[in-house]
Amino acid sequence: MRRHGVPNRALSVRTLLHLPRLARPNGTVARQQVIAELNRNAARLQRDQQAIDSLIPKDKYLLPDLRFVRLGNSDADQVFSRLHYLRSARAGSVNFALVDPVNKLPVTLCSVSPLEWMRVGRQLQAQFGVPLGAAWDVSRVYSFDVAPVNAISFLLSKVRQVIRREIPSVQLLTTAVDPNLGFIGSSYRAANWQQWMSIEARPYLYVDGIYASPRQLRTRYGGANLTELRRTHTGTRFEQSRAKLLDSVIYCCRLRGETAPVAVEDQRRLRR
Template sequence: MSYWAAVGVVVSSAARLRSDQRAVRDLIPRRKYALSDLEFRRIGKDADRVFNSMHYLRNARRGSLNFALVDKQTGTPVTMCSASPLEWRRVADVLRSQFDVPRAAAWDLSRVYSFDGAPANAVSHLLAQVRKYFRQQGDVELLTTVVDPNLGFTGVSYRASNWQQWMTVRARPYLYYKGKYMSLREMWAEFPSVRRIDDLCAVDRKATRSQVELKDSLIFCCRIRGATERVTSEAQQRILR
């Protein structure tokens, strides 16, 4: 990439960030919080607004339950996540065959976001509260989530909450449409007849895909009741897309 092409990306990204921040200006914390300033709640559209504007995927997962640590005084969410029934069939197959967890008993933690004003341990505390919530519901056995090391994520907050890495998933290339990232769900919604990223790129010049070799995604899991067992790297299955 040339210098001026890189400058163009920086300027465009900065303008987009300012626009995203304006969309949730009333929700952005104005101060630093201690954990004692926050309480756990289920929340609604405020989380969707944040995920649609500030999360790196920029789209809230439909049909999710949203949870947050909120300001006790104002109810403003500071750290939040969403969870929904597990839809990923290949992950569900491994959970059933290797860990005896039926698909209907597994939920996926699909979005996590924390504002700058949140305390350092806010995400791990939120994860513990979400686990407690599902334990009280009685019908969920396991929580799962995907960690993408290509974006710099390591899963440290999950490890701090006693989640364990149980499997890996072969990386799928990133899709960009009109120069902006597009998730696979967005692609399927926008182009119902297309199933593969390469197929869209072949028929639409506005679609491009990443070319660099990507690291596998990591699947972390947490049992709702009891300890979550560790799985050695040798015993972890690698799921193919």
């Protein structure tokens, strides 16, 4: 995909998000379909990059040279809405970033917001004694190709410090890692987060061949039930993945004290 001038990592994640739409129930996809998806997503990613070119850092810096800042919603929302694989920003989030020392452009950024996933929140309360409302979620993370090694884990450590200091009611940070997209949680483990549970995967949803989260469907169409949407929006193609997906992994980090590991046999698998 070099001819498209897009980063390989971002392209890989986008393509992995869309291949389940084409996969057979056994998970296989024809080679020509993979190539077509790579080209289609590369072209879309190129357009997204061009739309916010002024926000994309071009120069590399060492990790100690980057500055930790609270990033304004305008810049963060543009990056997440264009370059994050979900192509959306989480409303009501607080955004943080490591910015370069010259142009002050975000090199690695994340958004943090109150945990809305009640099934996870109730399990945290029942098993770990974390009150409802005391957990916040790292809902978006994006790192540009020029980011130095360990930039994400360094950013997460800084975020932990500032949330602990400025929002004392928050006891825990959480995030969901989707292994279907090639994510393995290495940056979270490097920042001393621990895997505490997993949650059953649900099918990916697509509108006219483009991924859409249930939240995005509810915002655009007033609901996420595909049967109902097909009935009320006959000119739009609604699809879902058919192949079995791997569970998402929930990583957690206490804001005070050490985050204890949870033995595999004690990690609960939450149902949807």
